[in-house]
Amino acid sequence: MAKIFIYPTNSLILSDLVERFGHKPLAMMEKIREKITTVGVDSPPINITPEDPKLGLKYAAVEVPAGVRGRMSIVGPQIDEAEAAIIVLDSASAFGCMGCARTNELTKFLARQKDIPRLEVKYPRTEEEGKDFVYQIAEFLKSLPNEEDEE
Protein backbone atom coordinates (compact mmCIF):
# COMPACT_ATOMS: atom_id res chain seq x y z
CA MET A 1 0.00 0.00 0.00
CA ALA A 2 1.71 3.15 -1.22
CA LYS A 3 0.99 6.64 0.03
CA ILE A 4 -0.39 8.61 -2.89
CA PHE A 5 -0.42 12.38 -2.88
CA ILE A 6 -3.48 13.64 -4.72
CA TYR A 7 -4.12 17.00 -6.30
CA PRO A 8 -6.74 18.50 -5.89
CA THR A 9 -6.02 17.57 -2.33
CA ASN A 10 -9.67 17.29 -1.26
CA SER A 11 -10.94 15.39 -4.30
CA LEU A 12 -13.68 12.83 -3.74
CA ILE A 13 -13.00 11.06 -7.04
CA LEU A 14 -9.25 10.77 -6.55
CA SER A 15 -9.49 9.81 -2.91
CA ASP A 16 -12.03 7.11 -3.78
CA LEU A 17 -10.09 5.74 -6.75
CA VAL A 18 -6.85 5.54 -4.78
CA GLU A 19 -8.56 3.63 -1.96
CA ARG A 20 -10.49 1.48 -4.42
CA PHE A 21 -7.27 0.30 -6.04
CA GLY A 22 -5.65 -0.51 -2.73
CA HIS A 23 -3.50 2.45 -1.79
CA LYS A 24 -3.64 5.20 0.81
CA PRO A 25 -4.60 8.69 -0.36
CA LEU A 26 -2.78 11.55 1.31
CA ALA A 27 -5.69 13.93 1.32
CA MET A 28 -6.33 17.27 2.93
CA MET A 29 -9.32 15.91 4.86
CA GLU A 30 -7.21 13.59 7.03
CA LYS A 31 -4.91 16.45 8.01
CA ILE A 32 -7.82 18.76 8.71
CA ARG A 33 -9.29 16.14 11.01
CA GLU A 34 -6.00 15.95 12.88
CA LYS A 35 -5.97 19.72 13.23
CA ILE A 36 -9.51 20.20 14.42
CA THR A 37 -9.17 17.50 17.01
CA THR A 38 -6.10 19.24 18.37
CA VAL A 39 -6.64 21.56 21.31
CA GLY A 40 -5.78 25.16 20.49
CA VAL A 41 -7.49 25.56 17.15
CA ASP A 42 -10.60 27.64 17.63
CA SER A 43 -12.79 28.70 14.76
CA PRO A 44 -12.40 30.44 11.40
CA PRO A 45 -10.64 32.70 10.68
CA ILE A 46 -8.44 31.61 13.56
CA ASN A 47 -8.14 28.09 12.23
CA ILE A 48 -4.40 27.78 12.23
CA THR A 49 -2.00 27.90 15.10
CA PRO A 50 0.82 30.44 15.27
CA GLU A 51 3.19 27.57 14.56
CA ASP A 52 1.69 26.81 11.14
CA PRO A 53 3.07 29.76 9.16
CA LYS A 54 6.48 28.99 10.67
CA LEU A 55 6.22 25.40 9.54
CA GLY A 56 5.18 26.67 6.12
CA LEU A 57 8.49 28.54 5.84
CA LYS A 58 10.06 25.28 4.77
CA TYR A 59 8.02 25.44 1.57
CA ALA A 60 7.40 29.13 0.91
CA ALA A 61 9.50 32.22 1.50
CA VAL A 62 8.70 34.69 4.26
CA GLU A 63 7.50 37.30 1.74
CA VAL A 64 4.59 35.21 0.54
CA PRO A 65 1.23 35.73 2.25
CA ALA A 66 0.78 33.92 5.52
CA GLY A 67 -2.19 32.10 3.99
CA VAL A 68 0.05 30.35 1.48
CA ARG A 69 2.43 29.35 4.23
CA GLY A 70 -0.46 28.23 6.42
CA ARG A 71 -1.80 26.03 3.64
CA MET A 72 1.65 24.74 2.81
CA SER A 73 2.12 23.73 6.43
CA ILE A 74 -0.62 21.18 5.78
CA VAL A 75 0.10 20.27 2.17
CA GLY A 76 3.90 20.36 2.31
CA PRO A 77 4.41 17.50 4.78
CA GLN A 78 2.03 15.38 2.69
CA ILE A 79 4.20 15.89 -0.38
CA ASP A 80 7.26 14.98 1.70
CA GLU A 81 5.52 11.81 2.82
CA ALA A 82 4.25 10.82 -0.63
CA GLU A 83 5.53 7.77 -2.47
CA ALA A 84 3.65 8.63 -5.66
CA ALA A 85 1.47 11.45 -6.90
CA ILE A 86 -1.60 11.90 -9.05
CA ILE A 87 -2.18 15.41 -10.32
CA VAL A 88 -5.41 16.25 -12.05
CA LEU A 89 -5.27 19.40 -14.11
CA ASP A 90 -8.02 21.70 -15.35
CA SER A 91 -10.03 21.52 -12.19
CA ALA A 92 -13.08 23.67 -12.86
CA SER A 93 -13.54 24.75 -9.28
CA ALA A 94 -10.40 25.00 -7.26
CA PHE A 95 -11.93 27.18 -4.63
CA GLY A 96 -13.31 26.84 -1.15
CA CYS A 97 -10.53 25.54 1.02
CA MET A 98 -8.56 25.00 -2.20
CA GLY A 99 -8.99 28.63 -3.11
CA CYS A 100 -5.45 29.87 -3.36
CA ALA A 101 -3.99 29.81 -6.85
CA ARG A 102 -0.45 30.38 -5.61
CA THR A 103 -0.68 27.54 -3.14
CA ASN A 104 -2.01 25.31 -5.90
CA GLU A 105 0.87 26.23 -8.19
CA LEU A 106 3.40 25.69 -5.44
CA THR A 107 1.80 22.36 -4.54
CA LYS A 108 2.01 21.09 -8.12
CA PHE A 109 5.56 22.42 -8.46
CA LEU A 110 6.76 20.63 -5.32
CA ALA A 111 5.04 17.40 -6.33
CA ARG A 112 6.71 17.56 -9.74
CA GLN A 113 10.10 18.34 -8.21
CA LYS A 114 10.00 15.23 -6.07
CA ASP A 115 11.52 12.11 -7.53
CA ILE A 116 8.48 9.86 -7.27
CA PRO A 117 6.20 8.17 -9.82
CA ARG A 118 3.74 10.75 -11.01
CA LEU A 119 0.64 10.73 -13.16
CA GLU A 120 -0.85 13.87 -14.64
CA VAL A 121 -4.29 13.71 -16.20
CA LYS A 122 -7.06 16.12 -17.00
CA TYR A 123 -10.53 16.18 -15.51
CA PRO A 124 -12.83 14.19 -17.79
CA ARG A 125 -15.60 16.04 -19.55
CA THR A 126 -16.92 13.34 -21.87
CA GLU A 127 -17.61 9.61 -21.59
CA GLU A 128 -14.53 8.78 -23.63
CA GLU A 129 -12.30 11.03 -21.53
CA GLY A 130 -13.81 9.45 -18.43
CA LYS A 131 -12.79 5.98 -19.58
CA ASP A 132 -9.25 7.17 -20.30
CA PHE A 133 -9.14 8.96 -16.94
CA VAL A 134 -10.12 5.90 -14.93
CA TYR A 135 -7.97 3.56 -17.04
CA GLN A 136 -4.85 5.70 -16.63
CA ILE A 137 -5.31 6.12 -12.89
CA ALA A 138 -6.10 2.43 -12.36
CA GLU A 139 -3.11 1.25 -14.38
CA PHE A 140 -0.84 3.75 -12.62
CA LEU A 141 -2.00 2.58 -9.20
CA LYS A 142 -1.63 -1.07 -10.16
CA SER A 143 1.92 -0.43 -11.34
CA LEU A 144 2.95 0.84 -7.89
CA PRO A 145 4.45 -1.58 -5.39
CA ASN A 146 1.98 -3.01 -2.94
CA GLU A 147 3.94 -3.41 0.27
CA GLU A 148 1.20 -5.20 2.15
CA ASP A 149 2.91 -8.57 1.74
CA GLU A 150 6.15 -7.31 3.23
CA GLU A 151 4.55 -6.12 6.48
Added chain:
Amino acid sequence: MSGEDVDEITKIVVIDSDSVLPSDAAMKIYESDVDITIKETCFGTMVTGPRDSVEKVVAEVRALDPNHVFVKQRGFPPGDERRCRASRGGGPRPGFHYLRTEVASLPIISRALDEYETYNPSEKEESPDKISPSKLKDIIESEL
Protein backbone atom coordinates in the same frame (compact mmCIF):
# COMPACT_ATOMS: atom_id res chain seq x y z
CA MET B 1 -18.02 6.55 22.89
CA SER B 2 -15.90 5.62 25.85
CA GLY B 3 -12.39 6.99 26.08
CA GLU B 4 -11.14 10.29 24.72
CA ASP B 5 -8.45 8.56 22.73
CA VAL B 6 -10.94 6.86 20.40
CA ASP B 7 -9.88 7.49 16.81
CA GLU B 8 -13.07 9.02 15.40
CA ILE B 9 -13.44 9.74 11.73
CA THR B 10 -16.15 11.01 9.42
CA LYS B 11 -16.71 9.66 5.94
CA ILE B 12 -18.92 11.04 3.21
CA VAL B 13 -20.68 8.36 1.19
CA VAL B 14 -21.90 9.68 -2.15
CA ILE B 15 -24.37 7.54 -4.04
CA ASP B 16 -24.67 7.77 -7.80
CA SER B 17 -26.63 4.63 -8.53
CA ASP B 18 -29.84 3.61 -10.28
CA SER B 19 -30.40 0.71 -7.92
CA VAL B 20 -29.26 2.09 -4.57
CA LEU B 21 -30.82 5.22 -3.12
CA PRO B 22 -29.22 7.29 -0.38
CA SER B 23 -32.05 6.09 1.87
CA ASP B 24 -31.10 2.45 1.12
CA ALA B 25 -27.56 3.21 2.21
CA ALA B 26 -28.86 4.90 5.33
CA MET B 27 -31.03 1.87 6.14
CA LYS B 28 -28.05 -0.42 5.64
CA ILE B 29 -26.10 1.71 8.08
CA TYR B 30 -28.96 1.79 10.60
CA GLU B 31 -29.14 -2.01 10.40
CA SER B 32 -25.45 -2.44 11.20
CA ASP B 33 -24.55 -3.34 14.72
CA VAL B 34 -21.96 -0.65 15.37
CA ASP B 35 -21.78 2.47 17.45
CA ILE B 36 -21.84 5.23 14.85
CA THR B 37 -23.72 8.39 13.99
CA ILE B 38 -25.05 9.00 10.52
CA LYS B 39 -26.53 12.00 8.80
CA GLU B 40 -28.43 11.81 5.56
CA THR B 41 -27.70 14.55 3.08
CA CYS B 42 -28.89 15.37 -0.43
CA PHE B 43 -26.02 13.49 -2.07
CA GLY B 44 -25.64 10.54 0.29
CA THR B 45 -24.79 10.11 3.91
CA MET B 46 -22.16 11.10 6.39
CA VAL B 47 -20.96 8.48 8.83
CA THR B 48 -19.13 9.37 12.03
CA GLY B 49 -17.69 7.10 14.64
CA PRO B 50 -14.68 5.00 15.60
CA ARG B 51 -12.44 4.32 12.58
CA ASP B 52 -12.96 0.54 12.51
CA SER B 53 -16.72 0.79 12.74
CA VAL B 54 -16.96 3.48 10.08
CA GLU B 55 -14.73 1.57 7.69
CA LYS B 56 -16.74 -1.61 8.23
CA VAL B 57 -20.05 0.13 7.58
CA VAL B 58 -18.74 2.04 4.59
CA ALA B 59 -17.44 -1.19 3.07
CA GLU B 60 -20.92 -2.72 3.47
CA VAL B 61 -22.55 0.25 1.77
CA ARG B 62 -20.00 0.24 -1.01
CA ALA B 63 -20.68 -3.44 -1.59
CA LEU B 64 -24.30 -2.58 -2.49
CA ASP B 65 -23.13 -1.16 -5.80
CA PRO B 66 -19.34 -0.93 -5.82
CA ASN B 67 -18.85 1.17 -8.94
CA HIS B 68 -21.57 3.66 -8.08
CA VAL B 69 -20.83 4.42 -4.45
CA PHE B 70 -18.01 6.83 -3.71
CA VAL B 71 -16.42 7.52 -0.37
CA LYS B 72 -14.09 10.12 1.00
CA GLN B 73 -13.05 11.20 4.41
CA ARG B 74 -14.28 14.48 5.81
CA GLY B 75 -12.28 16.62 8.18
CA PHE B 76 -15.10 18.08 10.25
CA PRO B 77 -17.78 15.93 11.85
CA PRO B 78 -21.43 16.67 10.90
CA GLY B 79 -22.87 19.53 12.89
CA ASP B 80 -19.49 20.93 13.90
CA GLU B 81 -20.11 24.55 14.83
CA ARG B 82 -17.20 25.73 12.74
CA ARG B 83 -18.85 24.37 9.59
CA CYS B 84 -22.53 23.88 10.38
CA ARG B 85 -24.83 26.21 8.46
CA ALA B 86 -27.13 26.52 11.43
CA SER B 87 -24.51 28.37 13.43
CA ARG B 88 -22.88 30.18 10.51
CA GLY B 89 -26.06 31.86 9.31
CA GLY B 90 -26.80 29.73 6.27
CA GLY B 91 -25.10 29.40 2.91
CA PRO B 92 -23.18 26.43 1.59
CA ARG B 93 -20.50 25.09 3.85
CA PRO B 94 -16.87 25.48 2.76
CA GLY B 95 -15.99 22.66 0.42
CA PHE B 96 -19.55 22.13 -0.79
CA HIS B 97 -18.99 23.67 -4.21
CA TYR B 98 -16.08 21.40 -4.98
CA LEU B 99 -18.03 18.35 -3.88
CA ARG B 100 -20.99 19.40 -6.00
CA THR B 101 -18.77 19.81 -9.06
CA GLU B 102 -17.29 16.37 -8.57
CA VAL B 103 -20.67 14.79 -7.92
CA ALA B 104 -21.78 16.13 -11.30
CA SER B 105 -19.05 14.13 -13.03
CA LEU B 106 -19.59 10.93 -11.03
CA PRO B 107 -21.84 9.32 -13.71
CA ILE B 108 -18.90 9.47 -16.14
CA ILE B 109 -16.57 7.90 -13.58
CA SER B 110 -19.14 5.23 -12.63
CA ARG B 111 -19.62 4.12 -16.23
CA ALA B 112 -15.86 4.17 -16.78
CA LEU B 113 -15.42 1.90 -13.74
CA ASP B 114 -18.11 -0.42 -15.09
CA GLU B 115 -16.23 -0.71 -18.35
CA TYR B 116 -12.71 -0.58 -16.93
CA GLU B 117 -12.09 -4.33 -17.16
CA THR B 118 -13.11 -4.47 -20.80
CA TYR B 119 -11.76 -1.10 -21.85
CA ASN B 120 -8.77 -1.20 -24.13
CA PRO B 121 -7.41 2.20 -25.18
CA SER B 122 -5.36 0.65 -27.98
CA GLU B 123 -8.60 -0.32 -29.69
CA LYS B 124 -9.75 3.25 -29.79
CA GLU B 125 -10.65 4.47 -33.23
CA GLU B 126 -7.78 6.55 -34.54
CA SER B 127 -8.75 9.81 -36.16
CA PRO B 128 -7.71 9.84 -39.82
CA ASP B 129 -4.57 11.73 -40.74
CA LYS B 130 -4.84 15.11 -42.31
CA ILE B 131 -4.88 14.96 -46.05
CA SER B 132 -1.97 16.67 -47.80
CA PRO B 133 -2.74 19.76 -49.93
CA SER B 134 -1.34 18.15 -53.06
CA LYS B 135 -3.55 15.10 -52.65
CA LEU B 136 -6.54 17.31 -51.99
CA LYS B 137 -5.72 19.24 -55.13
CA ASP B 138 -5.56 16.01 -57.13
CA ILE B 139 -8.96 14.97 -55.84
CA ILE B 140 -10.45 18.33 -56.74
CA GLU B 141 -9.03 18.24 -60.22
CA SER B 142 -9.77 14.61 -60.89
CA GLU B 143 -12.57 13.65 -63.20
CA LEU B 144 -15.52 12.22 -61.39
